Amino acid sequence: MQTTKLTVTLIATGVLAAAAPIAWAQDGAKTWAGPYVGVAAGMTNIADDHETIEFDTNLDGEYGDMVNTFAGANAFSPGFCDGGANGRTPGEGCAKQREQAGIGLRGGYDWQFGNWVFGVVGEVSDAKFQDSVTAFSTTPANYVFTRDIENINALRAKAGHAMGEWQVYVTAGYAQADIERTFRTSNALNSFTATDGDDSDGYQVGFGIEQRMSEHWIGGIEYLRTSLKDEPAVVVHAGPSANTFNSNPFLIVNPAGTDMRRTSDKIEIDTLRISLRYQFGG
Template identity: 40%
Template sequence: MRMRTLLGAATGALALAVAAAPAYAQDAPDGDEFTGFHVGGSVGYTVQKNDVGESILFDAGRNGSFGDTITTADGGNAFAPGFCNGAATSSANIACRNDKDDIEYYARLGFDKQMGKVVIGAVAEFGKSEASDSVSAFSTTPAFYTMTRELDWNAALRLRGGYTVGPKTLLYATGGGAYAKIGHKFATSNTANSFEITGDDNAWGWQAGGGLEQKLGRNFSVGVEYLYSRYDDDNSGVTVGTGTAGATNPFVLAGGADFARSQNRFDFHSLRATAAFRF
Protein backbone atom coordinates (compact mmCIF):
# COMPACT_ATOMS: atom_id res chain seq x y z
CA MET A 1 0.00 0.00 0.00
CA ARG A 2 2.80 2.46 0.90
CA MET A 3 4.62 1.74 -2.35
CA ARG A 4 1.45 2.37 -4.39
CA THR A 5 0.96 5.64 -2.49
CA LEU A 6 4.55 6.71 -3.18
CA LEU A 7 4.29 5.77 -6.84
CA GLY A 8 1.04 7.72 -7.14
CA ALA A 9 2.53 10.78 -5.47
CA ALA A 10 5.69 10.65 -7.59
CA THR A 11 3.70 10.23 -10.79
CA GLY A 12 1.41 13.08 -9.83
CA ALA A 13 4.30 15.39 -9.05
CA LEU A 14 5.99 14.52 -12.32
CA ALA A 15 2.79 15.07 -14.30
CA LEU A 16 2.40 18.49 -12.68
CA ALA A 17 6.01 19.32 -13.52
CA VAL A 18 5.57 18.33 -17.17
CA ALA A 19 2.39 20.39 -17.42
CA ALA A 20 4.10 23.43 -15.92
CA ALA A 21 7.32 23.16 -17.92
CA PRO A 22 6.21 25.08 -21.06
CA ALA A 23 5.69 28.23 -18.98
CA TYR A 24 9.43 28.25 -18.19
CA ALA A 25 10.77 27.17 -21.57
CA GLN A 26 12.85 30.32 -22.16
CA ASP A 27 14.57 30.40 -18.76
CA ALA A 28 17.85 28.95 -20.06
CA PRO A 29 19.65 28.86 -23.41
CA ASP A 30 18.40 26.15 -25.76
CA GLY A 31 20.35 22.92 -25.42
CA ASP A 32 21.98 23.83 -22.11
CA GLU A 33 19.29 23.18 -19.50
CA PHE A 34 21.16 20.49 -17.57
CA THR A 35 24.75 21.79 -17.46
CA GLY A 36 26.07 22.56 -13.97
CA PHE A 37 26.13 21.43 -10.37
CA HIS A 38 23.01 20.27 -8.58
CA VAL A 39 22.14 19.42 -4.98
CA GLY A 40 19.03 17.66 -3.79
CA GLY A 41 17.58 14.51 -2.38
CA SER A 42 15.17 11.66 -2.78
CA VAL A 43 12.56 9.81 -0.79
CA GLY A 44 11.37 6.39 -1.83
CA TYR A 45 10.50 2.83 -0.99
CA THR A 46 12.78 -0.22 -0.79
CA VAL A 47 11.48 -3.58 -1.98
CA GLN A 48 13.34 -6.87 -1.45
CA LYS A 49 12.75 -10.25 -2.91
CA ASN A 50 12.32 -12.92 -0.27
CA ASP A 51 15.25 -15.28 -0.83
CA VAL A 52 13.37 -18.56 -1.13
CA GLY A 53 15.59 -21.44 -0.09
CA GLU A 54 17.97 -19.35 2.02
CA SER A 55 19.29 -21.09 5.12
CA ILE A 56 21.87 -20.81 7.87
CA LEU A 57 25.14 -22.73 7.46
CA PHE A 58 27.04 -24.26 10.38
CA ASP A 59 30.73 -24.69 11.02
CA ALA A 60 31.01 -27.40 13.68
CA GLY A 61 34.22 -27.11 15.67
CA ARG A 62 34.93 -23.67 14.16
CA ASN A 63 37.51 -24.90 11.67
CA GLY A 64 36.40 -22.55 8.87
CA SER A 65 34.44 -25.18 6.92
CA PHE A 66 30.75 -24.32 6.68
CA GLY A 67 28.09 -26.81 5.62
CA ASP A 68 28.37 -29.14 8.62
CA THR A 69 25.42 -30.87 10.29
CA ILE A 70 24.87 -30.18 13.98
CA THR A 71 23.79 -33.47 15.56
CA THR A 72 21.95 -34.43 18.72
CA ALA A 73 23.25 -36.91 21.31
CA ASP A 74 21.54 -39.77 19.45
CA GLY A 75 23.07 -38.74 16.11
CA GLY A 76 20.03 -37.02 14.62
CA ASN A 77 20.03 -33.69 12.80
CA ALA A 78 19.53 -31.01 15.46
CA PHE A 79 18.10 -28.69 12.80
CA ALA A 80 15.74 -31.17 11.16
CA PRO A 81 12.79 -28.68 11.37
CA GLY A 82 14.62 -26.61 8.75
CA PHE A 83 14.81 -22.95 7.81
CA CYS A 84 12.73 -20.04 6.55
CA ASN A 85 13.64 -16.93 4.60
CA GLY A 86 12.37 -14.42 7.16
CA ALA A 87 12.17 -13.66 10.89
CA ALA A 88 10.81 -16.44 13.10
CA THR A 89 7.48 -15.87 14.85
CA SER A 90 7.72 -18.92 17.13
CA SER A 91 10.10 -21.67 18.23
CA ALA A 92 8.59 -24.03 15.67
CA ASN A 93 9.00 -23.77 11.92
CA ILE A 94 5.37 -22.89 11.26
CA ALA A 95 5.53 -19.26 10.13
CA CYS A 96 8.00 -16.48 9.41
CA ARG A 97 7.61 -12.78 8.73
CA ASN A 98 8.66 -11.74 5.25
CA ASP A 99 11.66 -9.48 4.83
CA LYS A 100 10.79 -5.92 5.82
CA ASP A 101 10.26 -3.46 2.95
CA ASP A 102 10.30 0.19 4.05
CA ILE A 103 11.04 3.82 3.23
CA GLU A 104 14.43 5.24 2.22
CA TYR A 105 15.84 8.77 2.12
CA TYR A 106 18.99 10.19 0.54
CA ALA A 107 20.86 13.43 -0.07
CA ARG A 108 22.79 13.90 -3.31
CA LEU A 109 25.26 16.18 -5.06
CA GLY A 110 26.14 16.00 -8.72
CA PHE A 111 27.35 17.64 -11.90
CA ASP A 112 26.06 17.30 -15.47
CA LYS A 113 27.29 18.49 -18.84
CA GLN A 114 24.84 18.85 -21.72
CA MET A 115 26.07 18.49 -25.30
CA GLY A 116 23.18 18.97 -27.67
CA LYS A 117 20.56 16.48 -26.56
CA VAL A 118 23.08 14.26 -24.73
CA VAL A 119 23.73 14.74 -21.01
CA ILE A 120 26.56 13.08 -19.08
CA GLY A 121 27.51 13.53 -15.45
CA ALA A 122 28.05 12.02 -12.03
CA VAL A 123 26.18 11.97 -8.74
CA ALA A 124 27.30 11.25 -5.17
CA GLU A 125 24.68 10.06 -2.69
CA PHE A 126 24.40 9.41 1.05
CA GLY A 127 21.51 8.11 3.16
CA LYS A 128 19.81 4.90 4.23
CA SER A 129 16.88 2.55 3.85
CA GLU A 130 14.82 1.25 6.76
CA ALA A 131 14.41 -2.18 5.13
CA SER A 132 15.79 -5.33 6.78
CA ASP A 133 16.53 -8.89 5.63
CA SER A 134 16.22 -11.97 7.87
CA VAL A 135 16.69 -15.74 7.78
CA SER A 136 15.81 -18.23 10.53
CA ALA A 137 16.80 -21.76 11.56
CA PHE A 138 14.82 -24.08 13.85
CA SER A 139 16.21 -26.78 16.12
CA THR A 140 14.53 -29.84 17.59
CA THR A 141 14.76 -28.36 21.12
CA PRO A 142 12.53 -26.59 19.89
CA ALA A 143 14.18 -23.19 19.43
CA PHE A 144 14.53 -20.53 16.75
CA TYR A 145 17.67 -18.69 15.57
CA THR A 146 17.19 -15.54 13.46
CA MET A 147 19.93 -13.59 11.68
CA THR A 148 18.97 -10.09 10.45
CA ARG A 149 20.82 -7.43 8.47
CA GLU A 150 19.90 -3.83 7.73
CA LEU A 151 21.59 -0.69 6.47
CA ASP A 152 23.03 1.66 9.08
CA TRP A 153 23.86 3.92 6.13
CA ASN A 154 25.16 3.68 2.60
CA ALA A 155 26.85 5.90 0.04
CA ALA A 156 27.34 5.69 -3.70
CA LEU A 157 29.17 7.37 -6.55
CA ARG A 158 27.47 6.82 -9.90
CA LEU A 159 27.88 7.99 -13.47
CA ARG A 160 24.84 9.28 -15.27
CA GLY A 161 24.09 9.52 -18.97
CA GLY A 162 20.91 10.47 -20.75
CA TYR A 163 19.04 12.09 -23.58
CA THR A 164 16.69 15.06 -23.55
CA VAL A 165 13.29 14.22 -25.00
CA GLY A 166 12.10 17.82 -24.61
CA PRO A 167 13.66 21.18 -23.76
CA LYS A 168 13.49 20.42 -20.03
CA THR A 169 12.91 16.67 -19.89
CA LEU A 170 15.78 14.20 -19.39
CA LEU A 171 15.68 10.42 -19.59
CA TYR A 172 18.82 8.85 -18.11
CA ALA A 173 20.59 5.68 -17.02
CA THR A 174 22.87 5.58 -13.98
CA GLY A 175 25.32 3.13 -12.44
CA GLY A 176 28.39 2.91 -10.24
CA GLY A 177 30.00 1.73 -7.01
CA ALA A 178 28.48 1.74 -3.55
CA TYR A 179 29.54 1.21 0.06
CA ALA A 180 27.42 0.35 3.10
CA LYS A 181 27.65 -0.04 6.84
CA ILE A 182 25.44 -3.02 7.57
CA GLY A 183 23.97 -3.59 11.01
CA HIS A 184 23.70 -7.24 12.07
CA LYS A 185 21.28 -8.59 14.67
CA PHE A 186 20.71 -12.03 16.12
CA ALA A 187 17.74 -13.36 18.10
CA THR A 188 17.11 -16.80 19.58
CA SER A 189 14.89 -18.56 22.06
CA ASN A 190 17.84 -20.75 23.12
CA THR A 191 18.77 -19.54 26.61
CA ALA A 192 21.37 -22.25 27.35
CA ASN A 193 24.18 -21.47 24.91
CA SER A 194 25.98 -18.15 24.48
CA PHE A 195 25.88 -16.27 21.17
CA GLU A 196 28.09 -13.49 19.84
CA ILE A 197 27.80 -11.59 16.55
CA THR A 198 31.19 -11.58 14.82
CA GLY A 199 32.76 -10.27 11.63
CA ASP A 200 32.81 -7.07 9.65
CA ASP A 201 29.97 -4.62 9.00
CA ASN A 202 31.63 -3.08 5.92
CA ALA A 203 30.20 -4.05 2.54
CA TRP A 204 31.05 -2.95 -1.00
CA GLY A 205 28.67 -3.22 -3.89
CA TRP A 206 27.21 -1.55 -6.95
CA GLN A 207 24.05 0.15 -8.19
CA ALA A 208 22.31 0.52 -11.54
CA GLY A 209 19.06 2.06 -12.70
CA GLY A 210 17.50 4.95 -14.53
CA GLY A 211 14.95 7.69 -14.33
CA LEU A 212 13.29 10.80 -15.66
CA GLU A 213 14.07 14.37 -14.58
CA GLN A 214 11.86 17.35 -15.36
CA LYS A 215 13.09 20.92 -14.90
CA LEU A 216 10.83 23.61 -13.48
CA GLY A 217 12.25 26.98 -14.47
CA ARG A 218 15.99 27.61 -14.49
CA ASN A 219 17.02 26.09 -11.17
CA PHE A 220 14.59 23.46 -9.90
CA SER A 221 13.83 19.94 -11.09
CA VAL A 222 11.80 16.92 -9.95
CA GLY A 223 11.75 13.34 -11.14
CA VAL A 224 11.29 9.65 -10.57
CA GLU A 225 14.08 7.07 -10.38
CA TYR A 226 14.44 3.30 -10.19
CA LEU A 227 17.61 1.84 -8.66
CA TYR A 228 18.87 -1.69 -8.04
CA SER A 229 21.46 -2.03 -5.24
CA ARG A 230 23.62 -5.03 -4.40
CA TYR A 231 26.11 -5.46 -1.54
CA ASP A 232 28.38 -8.40 -0.69
CA ASP A 233 27.74 -9.11 3.00
CA ASP A 234 30.14 -12.03 3.40
CA ASN A 235 32.12 -11.15 6.54
CA SER A 236 29.57 -11.54 9.32
CA GLY A 237 28.34 -14.44 11.42
CA VAL A 238 27.47 -15.69 14.89
CA THR A 239 29.71 -17.68 17.23
CA VAL A 240 28.01 -20.20 19.57
CA GLY A 241 29.55 -20.93 22.95
CA THR A 242 28.80 -23.38 25.75
CA GLY A 243 27.03 -20.92 28.07
CA THR A 244 25.18 -22.95 30.70
CA ALA A 245 24.48 -25.89 28.38
CA GLY A 246 25.18 -29.44 29.46
CA ALA A 247 27.44 -32.05 27.90
CA THR A 248 24.68 -33.44 25.63
CA ASN A 249 23.87 -30.06 24.10
CA PRO A 250 24.32 -30.31 20.28
CA PHE A 251 26.62 -27.27 20.14
CA VAL A 252 28.73 -28.62 23.01
CA LEU A 253 28.94 -32.00 21.25
CA ALA A 254 30.07 -30.16 18.11
CA GLY A 255 32.91 -28.48 20.00
CA GLY A 256 31.31 -25.09 19.45
CA ALA A 257 29.97 -23.74 16.18
CA ASP A 258 29.77 -20.71 13.93
CA PHE A 259 26.68 -19.55 12.00
CA ALA A 260 26.76 -17.94 8.55
CA ARG A 261 24.00 -17.02 6.11
CA SER A 262 23.87 -19.14 2.97
CA GLN A 263 23.14 -16.01 0.92
CA ASN A 264 25.75 -13.27 1.36
CA ARG A 265 24.19 -11.04 -1.30
CA PHE A 266 22.15 -8.19 0.18
CA ASP A 267 20.19 -6.70 -2.71
CA PHE A 268 17.02 -4.68 -3.16
CA HIS A 269 15.04 -2.48 -5.53
CA SER A 270 14.16 1.18 -4.96
CA LEU A 271 11.55 3.50 -6.42
CA ARG A 272 12.13 7.16 -5.61
CA ALA A 273 10.77 10.64 -6.04
CA THR A 274 13.65 13.11 -6.56
CA ALA A 275 14.10 16.87 -6.29
CA ALA A 276 17.14 19.04 -7.04
CA PHE A 277 18.30 22.62 -7.10
CA ARG A 278 20.55 23.37 -10.10
CA PHE A 279 23.18 26.10 -9.95
Protein backbone atom coordinates in the same frame (compact mmCIF):
# COMPACT_ATOMS: atom_id res chain seq x y z
CA MET B 1 3.32 -9.15 -3.19
CA GLN B 2 5.63 -6.21 -2.53
CA THR B 3 8.10 -7.40 -5.18
CA THR B 4 5.24 -7.74 -7.68
CA LYS B 5 4.04 -4.19 -6.99
CA LEU B 6 7.57 -2.87 -7.40
CA THR B 7 8.03 -4.78 -10.69
CA VAL B 8 4.76 -3.45 -12.12
CA THR B 9 5.72 0.10 -11.19
CA LEU B 10 9.14 -0.30 -12.80
CA ILE B 11 7.59 -1.59 -16.03
CA ALA B 12 5.28 1.41 -16.08
CA THR B 13 8.27 3.70 -15.54
CA GLY B 14 10.12 2.06 -18.43
CA VAL B 15 7.12 2.50 -20.74
CA LEU B 16 6.94 6.18 -19.78
CA ALA B 17 10.63 6.60 -20.52
CA ALA B 18 10.28 4.95 -23.93
CA ALA B 19 7.26 7.06 -24.83
CA ALA B 20 8.76 10.38 -23.77
CA PRO B 21 10.43 11.24 -27.10
CA ILE B 22 7.12 10.77 -28.93
CA ALA B 23 4.79 12.33 -26.42
CA TRP B 24 6.67 15.55 -25.77
CA ALA B 25 7.96 18.24 -28.13
CA GLN B 26 11.54 19.46 -28.01
CA ASP B 27 10.94 23.18 -28.37
CA GLY B 28 12.03 25.53 -25.60
CA ALA B 29 14.93 23.27 -24.55
CA LYS B 30 17.44 24.57 -22.01
CA THR B 31 20.85 23.24 -21.18
CA TRP B 32 21.14 20.39 -18.67
CA ALA B 33 24.72 21.34 -17.83
CA GLY B 34 25.79 22.69 -14.48
CA PRO B 35 25.81 21.95 -10.75
CA TYR B 36 22.68 20.97 -8.82
CA VAL B 37 21.37 19.88 -5.43
CA GLY B 38 18.21 17.92 -4.71
CA VAL B 39 16.24 15.33 -2.80
CA ALA B 40 14.80 11.91 -3.64
CA ALA B 41 12.11 10.02 -1.73
CA GLY B 42 10.40 6.68 -2.23
CA MET B 43 10.17 3.02 -1.27
CA THR B 44 13.01 0.59 -0.59
CA ASN B 45 12.67 -3.19 -0.51
CA ILE B 46 15.18 -5.98 0.15
CA ALA B 47 15.08 -8.61 -2.60
CA ASP B 48 13.83 -12.03 -1.47
CA ASP B 49 16.80 -14.43 -1.73
CA HIS B 50 15.42 -17.45 0.20
CA GLU B 51 18.44 -17.40 2.50
CA THR B 52 19.16 -20.03 5.18
CA ILE B 53 21.86 -20.70 7.80
CA GLU B 54 24.77 -23.10 7.30
CA PHE B 55 26.89 -24.95 9.85
CA ASP B 56 30.48 -26.09 10.46
CA THR B 57 30.22 -28.87 13.04
CA ASN B 58 33.88 -29.95 13.14
CA LEU B 59 35.28 -26.39 13.07
CA ASP B 60 37.43 -27.00 10.00
CA GLY B 61 36.28 -23.81 8.30
CA GLU B 62 34.16 -25.68 5.75
CA TYR B 63 30.41 -25.00 5.96
CA GLY B 64 27.55 -27.19 4.80
CA ASP B 65 27.57 -29.77 7.62
CA MET B 66 24.35 -31.17 9.06
CA VAL B 67 23.75 -30.73 12.78
CA ASN B 68 22.37 -34.03 14.07
CA THR B 69 20.77 -35.05 17.33
CA PHE B 70 22.26 -37.83 19.48
CA ALA B 71 19.84 -40.21 17.70
CA GLY B 72 21.17 -39.15 14.28
CA ALA B 73 18.20 -37.03 13.17
CA ASN B 74 18.54 -33.59 11.59
CA ALA B 75 18.39 -31.14 14.50
CA PHE B 76 17.22 -28.37 12.15
CA SER B 77 14.54 -30.32 10.30
CA PRO B 78 11.87 -27.69 11.17
CA GLY B 79 13.60 -25.50 8.59
CA PHE B 80 14.34 -21.84 7.99
CA CYS B 81 12.52 -18.62 7.18
CA ASP B 82 13.33 -15.30 5.52
CA GLY B 83 12.71 -13.01 8.48
CA GLY B 84 12.96 -12.75 12.26
CA ALA B 85 11.21 -15.48 14.27
CA ASN B 86 8.12 -14.58 16.28
CA GLY B 87 8.57 -17.63 18.50
CA ARG B 88 10.38 -20.93 18.97
CA THR B 89 8.63 -22.81 16.14
CA PRO B 90 7.95 -22.13 12.44
CA GLY B 91 4.23 -22.24 13.15
CA GLU B 92 4.52 -18.99 15.09
CA GLY B 93 5.69 -17.26 11.94
CA CYS B 94 8.42 -14.81 11.01
CA ALA B 95 8.39 -11.04 10.66
CA LYS B 96 9.55 -10.54 7.09
CA GLN B 97 11.10 -7.38 5.78
CA ARG B 98 8.54 -4.90 4.49
CA GLU B 99 9.01 -2.01 2.13
CA GLN B 100 10.34 1.06 3.88
CA ALA B 101 10.05 4.71 2.95
CA GLY B 102 13.27 6.67 2.74
CA ILE B 103 14.67 10.03 1.68
CA GLY B 104 18.03 11.06 0.29
CA LEU B 105 20.00 14.24 -0.34
CA ARG B 106 22.06 14.54 -3.48
CA GLY B 107 24.34 16.89 -5.33
CA GLY B 108 26.10 16.65 -8.66
CA TYR B 109 27.32 18.18 -11.87
CA ASP B 110 26.29 17.53 -15.48
CA TRP B 111 28.02 18.25 -18.79
CA GLN B 112 26.06 18.41 -22.05
CA PHE B 113 27.35 17.58 -25.55
CA GLY B 114 24.57 18.06 -28.04
CA ASN B 115 21.71 15.86 -26.86
CA TRP B 116 24.00 13.75 -24.67
CA VAL B 117 24.35 14.52 -20.97
CA PHE B 118 27.08 13.08 -18.73
CA GLY B 119 27.56 13.70 -15.04
CA VAL B 120 28.46 12.63 -11.55
CA VAL B 121 26.19 12.57 -8.50
CA GLY B 122 26.83 11.97 -4.81
CA GLU B 123 24.05 10.93 -2.46
CA VAL B 124 23.35 10.25 1.21
CA SER B 125 20.15 8.26 1.88
CA ASP B 126 18.44 7.80 5.22
CA ALA B 127 17.38 4.15 4.83
CA LYS B 128 16.49 2.18 7.94
CA PHE B 129 15.37 -1.43 7.56
CA GLN B 130 16.20 -4.98 8.66
CA ASP B 131 17.27 -8.11 6.82
CA SER B 132 16.83 -11.25 8.96
CA VAL B 133 17.00 -15.01 8.53
CA THR B 134 15.99 -17.66 11.10
CA ALA B 135 16.82 -21.31 11.70
CA PHE B 136 14.51 -23.52 13.80
CA SER B 137 15.72 -26.56 15.74
CA THR B 138 13.74 -29.51 17.06
CA THR B 139 14.38 -28.42 20.67
CA PRO B 140 12.35 -26.26 19.82
CA ALA B 141 14.41 -23.08 19.53
CA ASN B 142 15.09 -20.25 17.11
CA TYR B 143 18.39 -18.77 15.89
CA VAL B 144 18.04 -15.35 14.27
CA PHE B 145 20.67 -13.40 12.30
CA THR B 146 19.77 -9.76 11.62
CA ARG B 147 21.33 -6.93 9.65
CA ASP B 148 20.15 -3.42 10.53
CA ILE B 149 20.89 -1.32 7.46
CA GLU B 150 21.18 2.46 7.67
CA ASN B 151 22.46 5.40 5.65
CA ILE B 152 23.18 4.13 2.16
CA ASN B 153 25.72 6.45 0.53
CA ALA B 154 26.64 6.47 -3.14
CA LEU B 155 28.84 8.11 -5.75
CA ARG B 156 27.64 7.41 -9.29
CA ALA B 157 28.25 8.36 -12.91
CA LYS B 158 25.33 9.28 -15.18
CA ALA B 159 24.78 9.13 -18.93
CA GLY B 160 21.60 10.54 -20.42
CA HIS B 161 19.88 11.65 -23.59
CA ALA B 162 18.06 14.98 -23.60
CA MET B 163 14.84 15.46 -25.58
CA GLY B 164 13.81 19.04 -25.07
CA GLU B 165 12.33 19.32 -21.59
CA TRP B 166 12.87 15.59 -20.95
CA GLN B 167 15.90 13.44 -20.23
CA VAL B 168 16.27 9.67 -19.86
CA TYR B 169 19.42 8.34 -18.24
CA VAL B 170 21.28 5.39 -16.78
CA THR B 171 23.49 5.56 -13.72
CA ALA B 172 26.04 3.34 -11.97
CA GLY B 173 28.68 3.63 -9.29
CA TYR B 174 29.97 2.90 -5.81
CA ALA B 175 27.69 2.35 -2.80
CA GLN B 176 28.35 2.01 0.94
CA ALA B 177 26.05 1.34 3.89
CA ASP B 178 26.24 1.46 7.67
CA ILE B 179 25.22 -1.97 8.97
CA GLU B 180 24.77 -3.27 12.51
CA ARG B 181 24.66 -7.06 12.84
CA THR B 182 22.97 -8.88 15.71
CA PHE B 183 22.18 -12.44 16.74
CA ARG B 184 19.50 -13.73 19.09
CA THR B 185 18.30 -17.17 20.09
CA SER B 186 15.82 -18.80 22.43
CA ASN B 187 18.40 -21.53 23.17
CA ALA B 188 19.32 -21.02 26.84
CA LEU B 189 21.60 -24.08 27.12
CA ASN B 190 24.60 -23.37 24.89
CA SER B 191 26.94 -20.40 25.03
CA PHE B 192 26.98 -18.13 21.98
CA THR B 193 29.64 -15.71 20.76
CA ALA B 194 29.61 -13.72 17.52
CA THR B 195 32.36 -12.15 15.43
CA ASP B 196 32.16 -8.49 14.46
CA GLY B 197 31.36 -7.23 10.97
CA ASP B 198 32.26 -4.01 9.18
CA ASP B 199 30.21 -1.57 7.15
CA SER B 200 29.39 -2.93 3.70
CA ASP B 201 30.21 -1.58 0.28
CA GLY B 202 29.26 -2.52 -3.26
CA TYR B 203 27.62 -0.84 -6.23
CA GLN B 204 24.44 0.80 -7.52
CA VAL B 205 22.94 0.64 -11.00
CA GLY B 206 19.72 2.16 -12.25
CA PHE B 207 17.83 4.32 -14.70
CA GLY B 208 15.44 7.23 -14.64
CA ILE B 209 13.51 9.89 -16.49
CA GLU B 210 13.44 13.61 -15.69
CA GLN B 211 11.39 16.61 -16.78
CA ARG B 212 12.43 20.23 -16.54
CA MET B 213 9.49 21.92 -14.81
CA SER B 214 10.92 25.45 -14.88
CA GLU B 215 14.18 27.20 -15.58
CA HIS B 216 15.87 25.70 -12.51
CA TRP B 217 13.59 22.96 -11.13
CA ILE B 218 13.77 19.39 -12.47
CA GLY B 219 11.60 16.48 -11.32
CA GLY B 220 11.97 12.79 -12.06
CA ILE B 221 11.34 9.11 -11.37
CA GLU B 222 14.24 6.76 -10.66
CA TYR B 223 14.89 3.07 -10.03
CA LEU B 224 18.08 1.83 -8.32
CA ARG B 225 19.40 -1.65 -7.54
CA THR B 226 21.94 -1.58 -4.71
CA SER B 227 24.18 -4.62 -4.25
CA LEU B 228 26.27 -4.74 -1.06
CA LYS B 229 28.88 -7.27 0.04
CA ASP B 230 28.55 -8.33 3.68
CA GLU B 231 32.19 -8.97 4.54
CA PRO B 232 33.60 -10.35 6.68
CA ALA B 233 30.69 -12.71 7.31
CA VAL B 234 29.49 -12.75 10.91
CA VAL B 235 30.10 -16.18 12.46
CA VAL B 236 28.25 -17.30 15.59
CA HIS B 237 29.91 -19.99 17.70
CA ALA B 238 27.60 -22.29 19.65
CA GLY B 239 29.73 -23.71 22.44
CA PRO B 240 29.41 -25.65 25.69
CA SER B 241 28.20 -24.23 28.98
CA ALA B 242 27.53 -25.47 32.49
CA ASN B 243 24.11 -26.61 31.26
CA THR B 244 25.20 -28.73 28.27
CA PHE B 245 26.22 -32.37 27.87
CA ASN B 246 28.19 -34.19 25.16
CA SER B 247 24.87 -35.27 23.63
CA ASN B 248 24.08 -31.65 22.76
CA PRO B 249 23.73 -31.47 18.94
CA PHE B 250 26.22 -28.61 18.68
CA LEU B 251 28.86 -30.62 20.60
CA ILE B 252 28.52 -34.14 19.19
CA VAL B 253 31.04 -33.81 16.34
CA ASN B 254 33.42 -31.46 18.15
CA PRO B 255 33.12 -30.90 21.93
CA ALA B 256 34.31 -27.32 21.38
CA GLY B 257 31.08 -26.51 19.56
CA THR B 258 29.70 -25.57 16.14
CA ASP B 259 30.03 -22.44 14.00
CA MET B 260 27.09 -21.04 12.03
CA ARG B 261 26.61 -18.21 9.55
CA ARG B 262 24.22 -16.89 6.91
CA THR B 263 24.38 -18.58 3.51
CA SER B 264 24.46 -15.29 1.60
CA ASP B 265 27.02 -12.53 1.92
CA LYS B 266 25.13 -10.25 -0.48
CA ILE B 267 22.43 -7.69 0.22
CA GLU B 268 20.28 -6.81 -2.79
CA ILE B 269 18.08 -3.72 -2.42
CA ASP B 270 15.49 -2.30 -4.84
CA THR B 271 14.54 1.38 -4.62
CA LEU B 272 11.88 3.28 -6.55
CA ARG B 273 11.49 6.99 -5.88
CA ILE B 274 10.69 10.44 -7.16
CA SER B 275 13.32 13.16 -7.27
CA LEU B 276 13.41 16.94 -7.28
CA ARG B 277 16.52 19.01 -7.88
CA TYR B 278 17.53 22.61 -8.32
CA GLN B 279 19.97 23.25 -11.14
CA PHE B 280 22.17 26.31 -10.92
CA GLY B 281 22.52 28.11 -14.24
CA GLY B 282 20.12 26.09 -16.46
